[in-house]
Amino acid sequence: MIIYLDNANTTKPDPEVIKIMLEYLEEKYGAPGGEFGHIFDEDAREAVEIAREKIAREINASPEEIIFVSDEIEADNIAIKGVAFQKGKGKVLTSKIERKAIINTVKRLKEFDFEAHEISVDREGFIKIDELQNNLNDAILFATHHGNFEIGTIQNVRAISDLVHEKGALLYLDATQSFGKVKIDVKKLDVDLMSITAHLIHGPKGIAALYIRDGIKIKPILDGDVRERGIRPGMINVPAIAGFGKAVELINYEDAKRMAKLRDKLIDLLLTIPDTKLNGPKGDKRLPHNVNVSFAYVEGESVLLHCDMRGLVFSTGSACYSQELLPSHVIRGIGGSFEDAHGSVRLSLSKWTTEEEIIKAYEILKDVVTKLREISIYGGKK
Amino acid sequence: MERFDARKWDEKKRIGYSRKVLQLFLNPKNVGEIENPSVTAKAGSPACGDMIKLYLKIEDDRIVDAKFRTYGCAANIATASMLTEMIIGKPVEEAKKIKFKDLVEALGGLPQIKYHCAVLAAEGLRQALAKWDVIQGKRKIDESFVKLILAAVIDPLTGESVLHGHKYLGCEIEGKKVKIKLAIPKDSEEAIVFEEQIRESFEGLDVDLEIEFLG
Incomplete structure (x- = not known):
């Protein structure tokens, strides 16, 4: 037997997750359409909306605030670039110990004339609050994490969000590592955008969710139709979403x-x-x-x-x-x-x-x- | 470690290490130090994640024994082991001809991303034999010798030799005094890493070494 201790990289899907996914791969293979869809599309739409509700309930959000995306890296890009392009100019902050996707997305914004700055952390990986405070002038967004993917530090999100909001900036939280292990309430944490992913909670790969607080506007970086509110306007991965919903249901x-x-x-x-x-x-x-x-x-x-x-x-x-x-x-x-x-x-x-x-x-x-x-x-x- | 059977290794799998590399990684030959070595060499450093220290015993212009200690990945350990096996028994002049590609070939290939491990081992050998020539009075310490040493001094921030990217500003040699000038901020973490690497590379040579950090 192999001892698998790489669950922060990815987890083994739960058998119940695989079971529901197979149903949507083998039989209910429709794609969610608009109103008056046929029976296949209706089954698919229902599965997606049930999963969306489960996820929303788990983090104390409403279903309209949940957008399905392909993975956490897509969520990072849609959230960070989406906020920046919506605001047009300003400073985007992140920390020195984020996942590479967040660090590199923030770096990329420099090419679009945004200012970027990486906040330091202390010896245990906690974000230096005073440095954050000193850099919040003209800031439009702070992109950081809830639990660190590598060293496990759980940030004091509420203290961070209070500070960020005081200066009129938004907070994007990468909660991919903490979700399912630490109880998350988006209202209590007071975050504006947040990402969670299925494959770290015994769900499938290739599906994640982006929470966008009601009223927050972001500019889509992908152009397509109206699916996922036009923010992620592509093919809906129904089996994976059904599996994601099941994985969330199994959180204990x-x-x-x-x-x-x-x-x-x-x-x-x-x-x-x-x-x-x-x-x-x-x-x-x-x-x-x-x-x-x-x-x-x-x-x-x-x-x-x-x-x-x-x-x-x-x-x-x-x-x-x-x-x-x-x-x-x-x-x-x-x-x-x-x-x-x-x-x-x-x-x-x-x-x-x-x-x-x-x-x-x-x-x-x-x-x-x-x-x-x-x-x-x-x-x-x- | 014994439970793994390298003979059953599927060479196409994983990061592409050959069977030979894995065998030597699991059971390296010639690990350790030689008491009163004829010459030692050090290439790389733990800070760079890749280091080899060589100990050679040379008698009548022939390498009669070689041992090593390393810090690094599987390719690093296997390469060091292979290098010592290849040079034991060889005349010094023959050993000088060994290039990194010979090591790669003897190992049954290396993933390209790991070539630097073989380069580092070859640089270590080149350094050891050049130092031997100095000790024997066959070679004097001049700038080409200093550069040969610095070729195996690796920058932890880039993984490249300190000779790359305008960090080396030149050297002054006067009798026993050797002064190396580097465009690296004094008291920086890299300066400490460089100083340690360079000093250890000159170990065993009768020189007064000074490293000046400018910038």
């Missing part, structure tokens, strides 16, 4: 509580390995499924490959593992050294992760790190 916050306990157990075990440090905060301010540590004197891709061959999978922030050959910008962003980034590994749990797997994962990692340190130049010294 008791799972998150159990994950948090296993997360803490894994962190404690890993920190018994000498010269190992935790990236991101401990306790309630950390996503329940996220563990990220840096092993000194070894490089992440080597660790990953060894573990893969022994039936344990996860991901690393090492440059060698990235296509650009650059070390993790998140570990660098929290002030970690180059070595901290190269030696970092992210292990992410799911609702199906067991205590036995956690213990086994620790044993494999300990063994691999010890063996690799013997080869490493610093291994001999310790």
Whole structure:
């Protein structure tokens, strides 16, 4: 059996999700049309609207505020560029530790004469509120995250949204990692736009949702017809949306509580390995499924490959593992050294992760790190 | 590690490491240090995510033993292991002819994105043998020697040699004094990485080394 601890990358679809998807692939294969659609289109439309309602209810929004998009990267682009192009000019803010899609979308806006700025974070990955405050003049948007995809930091969103709104800017929140694990209420968090994705909650790949608060206007970046309010005006991925709805229905916050306990157990075990440090905060301010540590004197891709061959999978922030050959910008962003980034590994749990797997994962990692340190130049010294 | 059977490895799968690379990654040969080595060399650094340190024992112009320590990915470990295997028993002049492509070939190929690992190992060997010539009095420390050393000093921000991109401003050599000038801000994190790499590369040579960071 392979121990899968890469659930922050993607999760295994729940069998119930697959079951409902098959129904809409095999039999109810229509595409939602306008009013007076035929029976196939009606079945499809119904499935999409049921899913939309479930998602809206889960985050305390209304169904009209939910737009289905292909994935989180599309949501980032539609939200950030959509707000910027609607406003026409101004400053767009983000943080140094966002997903690449957010950082690069904000960067791209510079080509359209927008100002862009990346806010720093502290050693645990919390956004520096004073730096945000100092940069909010002329700002039109702050694009940031709820829970960090790499080190699991849960931001104090309410404090951020209060500040952002005080200066008349909008807040776009990437909630892809936290959704389903941390209870989200868009009204309490007071966010203007927010993205969530199906494949991180045991739903299918290729479907995500963008929440746009009633009254917020954005300029569509895709031109098509009136589907998804003209904001994402293309073919509606009915089977995936049906699967997304089912995955949302299956959310159980008791799972998150159990994950948090296993997360803490894994962190404690890993920190018994000498010269190992935790990236991101401990306790309630950390996503329940996220563990990220840096092993000194070894490089992440080597660790990953060894573990893969022994039936344990996860991901690393090492440059060698990235296509650009650059070390993790998140570990660098929290002030970690180059070595901290190269030696970092992210292990992410799911609702199906067991205590036995956690213990086994620790044993494999300990063994691999010890063996690799013997080869490493610093291994001999310790 | 023993449970994995490299013979059953599907070479087309995953990131494209050859069977040979995986075998050497899992069971590298010649790991460790040599006591009282004839010469050492260091290429890259942990900050760059890729480093090799070579220890050579040379007798009668022949490499009689070679060992290594590395920091890096599977390609880095496998390349270092292959390099030591290739040079043990070889006359120094023969070993000088080994190029990075020979290493890639001996490993049954490397993914192109990992070629730099083989380049780094080849640079390490070139550095070791050039240092050996200096120790033997066959070569003097001049700018070409300094550049040879710097070719294996890697910038953690770009993954390229410090010789790339106008960072190297030149050097002054006077007797034992070697002064290297780099256009890198003093006290920056990169300066610390460069200083450590350069000092360790000159290890074993009778020089007074000074590195000046300008900018």
